[in-house]
Amino acid sequence: MNKNFYIFLFILSTYSLSGQPSENLKLSEPKRLIDRVEIFAGSNFSFNHGNMFIENYQGDYADNNYVTNKRLLKFDYLFGIGAYHSFTNRIGLNVRVQYEQKGTKNELNNPLNPVNDDTRQITKDEYTYSYFTINTSPTFYFGRKNSWMISFGAYYSKIENLRGSSQSYNTRDFQVNKGSFEGRYFYHLREDGGMDGFAWNPFLTSIEDYDVGVALSVGYKVPLSEKHIILIQLQDNYGLKNINKNNPYDLQERNHAIAFIISYNFDLQLKR
Secondary structure, eight states, rough: HHHHHHHHHHHHHHHHHSSSOOOOOOOOOOOSSEEEEEEEEEEEEOOOOTTTTOOOOOEETHHHHHEEEEHHHHHHHEEEEEEESSSSSSSSEEEEEEEEEEEEEEEEESSSSSSEEEEEEEEEEEEEEEEEEEEEEEHHHHEEEGEEEEEEEEEEEEEEEEEEEEEEEEEHHHHHHEEEEEEEEEEOOOOOOOOOEEEEETTTTTBEEEEEEEEEEEEEEEESSSSEEEEEEEEEEEEOOOBTTGGGGGGBBBBBEEEEEEEEEEESSOOO
């Protein structure tokens, strides 16, 4: 190719650039790492599962005895802060750091003296596990003005405290014994349904240091103004790890909590 051809290409490219409007030559603005922040609070409703002493249970035992366990409604609280990063108008990432409580609450009904005695022993136990939790969830928006959202992600929790309370009485004299403590009791029943022992683990020795699980949520955004948003959210946190350390009496337990959350969001992006 001769020199005149290269001169022609140079003139053509110079003309093409000079002919474009200046606004078309502007570089795209870098996307914010965090485009929305939030503070939130809510309630945890616990549905822990894994053994007969924390779930609804009814069983027949020797000598025509029976044992029942009733799961009682337990709700606790959570609060924290979060941040959002948007990949597109409909897809983002939400990261939250929160303090939360969850646990178990139940009523056990078993025979006090299984042989030739119809006296029943009633024991009510409640345990509260306090965690610091990090929750990371990809978030997808849909509906009119992207008002609805769904997310599916994972959480990691570090145990911070464990407290328990117990109350018991029998149907013969109805004398109530109760107390609160830091730690947990684990019960074991004989073949006739009578309680033949318990294990006492003080403080945090009975529970694993951490928990991991998945989180699924659905929510609805209520805009207050261009930059201020209220998010109403229902979130299911399902634990994948057995949290009972050393499995006393081979009793396993996994966290499961459904959270009702209200969060205030502030949009950091420039006015569009």
